[in-house]
Ligand SMILES: Nc1nc2c(ncn2[C@@H]2O[C@H](COP(=O)(O)OP(=O)(O)O)[C@@H](O)[C@H]2O)c(=O)[nH]1
């Protein structure tokens with residue numbers, strides 16, 4: 525799972541990214557590893573994993589992870605090749621969700637590319653570029669799928685109609701996510717690779733001591749179905765340099781409640797609408813695996829390995845709390861709480877699953 529951090533130049537993307545990488549290492553709440561200068565991996569904190577591992581006697585813990593990518597280069601005209609142009613848009617295309625940093629602080633020492641502070645106008649600038657990029661992409665895809673639909677294939681027809689509806693809303697400047705994906709063409713979004721179908725979290729980079737995002741930003745987020753959090757990237761950056769006790773003291777002096785970074789990481793997880801299931805075996809790894817809410821046992825197998833999915837026969841399933849209270853698989857099987865489920869079983873958050881092949 526990848527989250528792309530975007531925003532206009534000087535919005536505070538890198539400050540926030542650096543705070544995340546340092547802060548995570550410090551507090552241990554969200555351990556981060558920087559794998560490339562602009563890519564950091566965060567572990568999803570989940571105390572259930574520890575208990576599942578102990579119960580089954582697993583040898584190693586493998587937490588779920590989420591990666592944050594600092595994607596620079598979005599400027600006005602990017603969709604027409606300005607700045608990093610298409611290269612930047614391609615990087616966003618590979619992400620599952622977008623974290624959009626919006627300059628809201630009024631520090632005159634930080635230049636704004638347009639020489640004024642106007643969060644809504646900035647949001648519009650970015651979203652216009654994404655919409656324009658999607659418009660072009662949709663036109664191209666529609667041309668291809670229209671040809672396929674001439675054969676009378678039901679899926680191609682559904683996809684064509686969806687693309688036409690998407691093109692119409694994009695022309696009005698609205699995001700593609702406003703058009704529901706047709707049942708008959710479930711891969712339509714993935715095939716298109718649109719930017720405006722991705723869930724968005726606005727990160728309002730506010731003045732020191734501000735706890736709330738500007739009302740206009742919150743209202744816009746509600747209108748487009750996006751999440752929103754307020755942080756001061758600068759303060760979070762400073763806090764990240766301190767040890768936890770000092771950081772707490774400084775937080776109090778600024779009147780900042782809780783860790784802004786924790787709110788950010790939490791907000792990003794919520795955006796992805798993920799649940800977690802576990803796989804764990806004695807002497808083997810205990811793994812926490814993120815899964816799309818509503819996914820089936822068969823789909824869960826696919827997130828482990830395509831070979832396991834191809835060979836799927838059935839799944840042994842138990843809720844993690846039940847497994848822990850039973851004290852292990854053998855006792856759970858004896859008690860009859862370890863269930864056998866087929867490929868269409870809808871996986872629940874916290875399920876411990878063994879795929880039988
Ligand atoms: N006053 C203030 N300055 C900030 C804040 N966040 C970032 N900056 C400053 O804004 C400038 C641009 O930040 P940067 O993270 O490099 O922006 P990016 O271009 O989006 O990556 C830097 O000088 C930062 O120190 C903030 O919350 N408050």
Ligand SMILES: [Mg+2]
Nearest residue numbers: 537538539596
């Ligand atoms: Mg930067």
